[in-house]
Amino acid sequence: MGKLQGKVAVITGGSSGIGFAAAKLFVAEGAHVFITGRRQKELDEAVSAIGGNVTGIQGDVAKLADLDRLYENVNATGRRIDIVFANAGIAEFAALGNITEAHFDKLFSTNVKGVLFTVQKALPLLNDGGSIVLTGSVASVKGTPAFWTYGATKADIRNFVRGWTVELKDRRIRSNVLSPGPIDTPIIGQQPQDAIASVLSTIPMGRIGEADEVAKAALFLASDDSTFLTGIELFVDGGRAQI
Incomplete structure (x- = not known):
């Protein structure tokens, strides 16, 4: 029997x-997974690649109407939610002196507002004893030139789970942050390669991480393997935040 047998998970992004990677693993471990994505074509391809027990719902977490539609779709199936993995996020480099209002608003709308309302709007459908997992980043605790607006959004995420751990304790809902280092994903390919090379030089394990490695940590926080963990930040970063 899988670690998430019979569970229902929502994964944004x-x-x-x-x-x-997390959606594939959660399905393999027995869950039915609802995934979101902004682009319908890529979302359809992901659903096809995962196979059964997955439902794709197009939407942007920065748009509250899209989040309402997500949970309306979940509710229409008669299911309740056991796991919310608020993973959707965006990253951009911009140095002090070059910050624009558009850059600031873009990052905070998706990475902070989007995460907050992803979780808040899930609460009526979230089972007591459920698990909330947020995708943070090693950038929240490391000073990286031109990357600190992004890092600030992820520091907000860290604070969210501290508060939610207390607010949701009577419902036995656990809230944790999963904070990756540089991971081989499409977001990495969109960043300046000299900046990525500089970050990689600071990783003790000497390599970039893989999405599957982070997905396994997400499974741990989502499953009953972590029933006495709440309010923590789990780094999957090759040691970068630890030195």
Whole structure:
């Protein structure tokens, strides 16, 4: 029997990268998974690649109407939710002196507002004893030139779970942050390669991580293997945040 047998999970940003890897693994472990993505074509391809026990719902987490539609679709199936993996996020480099309002609003709308309302709007459908997992980043605790606006959004994520751990304790809902280092995903390919090379030089394990490695950590936090863990930040970063 899988570690998530009979469970229902919602994974935002599930059409590629870490979200896609987690969706595949969660299904393999027995869950029915609802995934979201902004682009219908990529979402359809992800659903096809995963196979059964997955439902794709197009939407942007920065748009609250899209989140409402997500949970309306979940509710229409008669299912309740056991796991919310608020994973959708975006990253951009911009140095001090070059920050624009558009850059700031883009990152905070998706990475902070999107995560907050992904979780808040899930609460009426989330079972007591459920698990909330947020995708943070090693960038929240490391000073990286031109990457600190992104890092600030992920520091907010860390604070969310501290508060939610207390607010949701009577419902026995656990909230944790999963914070990757540089991972081989489409987001990495969109960043300046000299900046990525500089970050990689600081990783003790000497390599970039794989999405499947992060997905396994997400499974741990989502499953009953971590029933006495709440309010933590679990780094999957090759040691970068630890030195």
